[in-house]
Amino acid sequence: MYENETVLIDGLIAKRDDAFRYAIEQYQGSMMYLARSFVGDKLADEVVQETWCSAMRALKGFEKRSSLKTWLLRIVANEAKTRLRKENRMTSLEALTAADPEFASRFDDNGHWGAHRPGDWRADSPEALISSEELKLCLDLMISSLPDLQAATLNLREQQGYSLAEICNILEVSESNVRVLLHRARNRLYRCVEHFQETGECCTQ
Amino acid sequence: MITCQTLFNSASDYVESTDSSNPVVRFSLKQRISIRFHLLLCKYCRLYLKQIRLTSRTASALTVEVTPTDQEIERLVQRLKQLDD
Numbered sequence: 278m279y280e281n282e283t284v285l286i287d288g289l290i291a292k293r294d295d296a297f298r299y300a301i302e303q304y305q306g307s308m309m310y311l312a313r314s315f316v317g318d319k320l321a322d323e324v325v326q327e328t329w330c331s332a333m334r335a336l337k338g339f340e341k342r343s344s345l346k347t348w349l350l351r352i353v354a355n356e357a358k359t360r361l362r363k364e365n366r367m368t369s370l371e372a373l374t375a376a377d378p379e380f381a382s383r384f385d386d387n388g389h390w391g392a393h394r395p396g397d398w399r400a401d402s403p404e405a406l407i408s409s410e411e412l413k414l415c416l417d418l419m420i421s422s423l424p425d426l427q428a429a430t431l432n433l434r435e436q437q438g439y440s441l442a443e444i445c446n447i448l449e450v451s452e453s454n455v456r457v458l459l460h461r462a463r464n465r466l467y468r469c470v471e472h473f474q475e476t477g478e479c480c481t482q
Numbered sequence: 483m484i485t486c487q488t489l490f491n492s493a494s495d496y497v498e499s500t501d502s503s504n505p506v507v508r509f510s511l512k513q514r515i516s517i518r519f520h521l522l523l524c525k526y527c528r529l530y531l532k533q534i535r536l537t538s539r540t541a542s543a544l545t546v547e548v549t550p551t552d553q554e555i556e557r558l559v560q561r562l563k564q565l566d567d
């Protein structure tokens with residue numbers, strides 16, 4: 278019966294055990310995944326716990342303009358931002374969306390690829406790429422070291438399959454900024470794969 | 483004719499507009515034609531676009547399953563039950 282969101286919300290407001298259990302089973306994984314990418318493994322648990330508490334307190338005012346899940350993820354993102362700001366660890370949006378100078382230097386005055394241009398990769402599927410355990414570990418490390426909003430955008434888009442519009446709503450960032458964040462995050466991974474193809478070594482070493 | 487740098491800057495959006503079933507990012511016909519035309523003539527941009535797509539799919543392939551344990555669920559249920567309004 279809790280598949281019906283209105284019934285679920287009423288159950289949560291009435292503090293029914295089975296409603297809590299259902300909601301946690303449905304949403305906790307996704308909330309935790311986002312929180313880990315945003316603030317790291319150590320703080321993620323606290324952020325998600327805080328989210329549940331503040332969400333349950335605010336539930337009566339939930340206007341159902343988005344799904345319950347999107348609303349919860351939005352609170353996760355807010356808790357994460359608050360936490361990082363308090364610790365002065367939040368990277369500015371300007372810095373996260375600024376052009377990557379390494380890439381800018383790859384183009385000549387006419388805007389054509391210069392000496393460091395795309396070369397052949399010895400793999401043409403994700404499976405083939407990450408069949409190298411070394412590269413897989415390297416990329417996992419790279420993804421977990423992406424800065425906050427870049428990491429969160431990549432997580433929501435590539436790993437949780439949210440649309441750009443939903444990501445704007447969750448992260449409270451404009452659509453054009455979400456697009457740039459995604460572009461930057463993808464290109465950091467791109468450089469990592471490329472570096473591995475060129476040298477056989479991890480980019481972060 | 484657009485430059486490689488211009489194409490590079492819109493590559494991720496281009497991937498979104500072509501791979502997603504319900505694209506939020508849309509290019510005008512004119513933009514689409516200039517990108518296609520550039521790709522026809524420039525093998526490096528063709529390669530780059532193919533590789534950024536592959537990078538994006540690889541990030542998806544690295545998805546891990548995050549599931550709470552029964553114990554975690556129970557602990558959280560108890561905590562939420564005891565919340566004051």
Ligand SMILES: [Zn+2]
Nearest residue numbers: 485486524527
């Ligand atoms: Zn080109």
